[in-house]
Amino acid sequence: MTYCLGIVLPAGLVLASDSRSNAGVDQVTHVCKQSLIAEPGRKAIAILSAGNLATTQAVVTELRQAAGSGREGKDLFAAATFFEVAQTVGAMLREVMERDAKHVEPYGDATASFIVGGQLAGEAPRLFQIYSAGNFVEADERSFFLQIGETKYGKPILDRALTPRCSLDEAAKLAMLSFDATLRSNLSVGPPIDLLRYRPDSFAFDDRIVYGDDHPYWTELKRQYGEGLTALIARLPAPGPGG
């Protein structure tokens, strides 16, 4: 399983992903589920992947190879808008599935999904979710975060505390708490966590951190949050007696 999260705010984008990949209990490996494709000063495209690893790697590798090639409908750098970026990713997913799915299905699930975020010159930063069918939706000011994979454990903290007025650092902190809730409750999502912050008009992915289990910040965040939550819950009133 996987957990990937994308947040789009006036302050910019936060993109985070776990690293667990498994095909059965004794084939657990670590992979980076973030692919960053940039043309300095003009284009910054981040692709977060969930689902069958062979499918997601095929999609991302073929997109990388086609970037700048001018191949019709496959060249991310030829996209004039981020909507066209999402279309290109969806089309590549459909092409890979058309070729591979019938061979994979006797052995397991070939499907994949993606979160694609970033910015093209002339637009604000945008965020899309590409479904397994290759169609997609865009985040907006009312639903400004998108999740793929094991999404439920990490949703309550975002529903409660994330607002469009959050700073990029506040959103990054909430993203880490969302991953912490997911990792605690589900063994199939695992560290390290890749955390990417993107500031509008930077057109560069220069603010990325890899948080392993023993990273001092993550350790400290978990300690302070755990202790603070325990103290908070202790202060709350208990239900009165019923009848």
Added chain:
Amino acid sequence: MTYCLGIVLPAGLVLASDSRSNAGVDQVTHVCKQSLIAEPGRKAIAILSAGNLATTQAVVTELRQAAGSGREGKDLFAAATFFEVAQTVGAMLREVMERDAKHVEPYGDATASFIVGGQLAGEAPRLFQIYSAGNFVEADERSFFLQIGETKYGKPILDRALTPRCSLDEAAKLAMLSFDATLRSNLSVGPPIDLLRYRPDSFAFDDRIVYGDDHPYWTELKRQYGEGLTALIARLPAPGPGG
């Protein structure tokens, strides 16, 4: 959808359930998903239901009608242990499914599952989860809470804060916070919440509260928790800059 939660601790049992029942968007109704069957001083059996409402009502109604009848394998009051109580519920579920499922399946999902908790004289309080297949598992000191229905949103707060040393009131408070997280993140789970506390050797269900949206305790719990969590998150350090 539904969310039901059972907790078994040395201090006793906490059993909680939501009230939303829906079969399509315009048929939303409220139902109580807790059925309490007791023989004062000797038996206390609570059944929490999730799944197809016709199936769960048929199972519970037929179990009520058979209680004390002496009918082989169907009489909850004839059970010598709580393991036999779980077997009886599972067997009744299989009987109802055998009779009804083939008629229901063209229209939708006929399956159901249950949490069954309580106490028989001579045993400590016990807690079981009955799967749709009619088989079941029992909670123990390492997995001392069981959930059915929409379980994921409300699990992180329990994983983090619920311990076997909790008092019954602390466990009840955490159960309410678990339901609050679920209700915030999922429209298909809805109030009122039925909260039942059972003290060992009481053999009575005399501590039950129905929490509607506007119940003063629940309103106050949500306010204090929301404000406390916002303040806690504001105090936490933000991730440092990456590279």
